[in-house]
Amino acid sequence: MTEQSELARKLKAHIDTLDGEIRRLDAKLKVVEAETRQRIERSINDLWAQRGEAESRLDEVKRTSESAWSELRTGFERAFDEIYSGFKRARERAAQDDDGPPPPAGGPTSGTTTDRS
Numbered sequence: 001m002t003e004q005s006e007l008a009r010k011l012k013a014h015i016d017t018l019d020g021e022i023r024r025l026d027a028k029l030k031v032v033e034a035e036t037r038q039r040i041e042r043s044i045n046d047l048w049a050q051r052g053e054a055e056s057r058l059d060e061v062k063r064t065s066e067s068a069w070s071e072l073r074t075g076f077e078r079a080f081d082e083i084y085s086g087f088k089r090a091r092e093r094a095a096q097d098d099d100g101p102p103p104p105a106g107g108p109t110s111g112t113t114t115d116r117s
Contacts, residue, residue, distance in 0.1 A: 004061060004069045007076060011058040014080075018051040018087065025094055039093060046090035053083045 025044050029037055057079055064072055
């Protein structure tokens with residue numbers, strides 16, 4: 001698997017994770033108090049923004065030719081790590097009012113052999 005297709009796979013897995021987190025928080029909104037509700041809504045909005053950014057990056061990765069990929073790889077990985085950091089921050093805020101699992105350690109592009117997506 002090429003680095004480009006590996007990053008595309010990780011981006012897709014991250015988008016799927018964001019979708020699940022958004023659905024979980026939406027369900028939680030139905031049973032919480034107003035202050036908690038506002039924090040969760042902010043987290044959901046942050047997650048939607050992160051998801052949109054990840055989706056845009058995935059589209060870019062898919063459109064990038066193999067020859068251009070090597071020149072753009074570092075920038076894509078850096079941007080994806082920033083997206084993931086934003087996801088972690090949003091999830092940590094939501095976790096303040098939740099019994100769910102903590103966010104995974106490390107970013108999706110950290111390390112080459114460990115799948116963290």
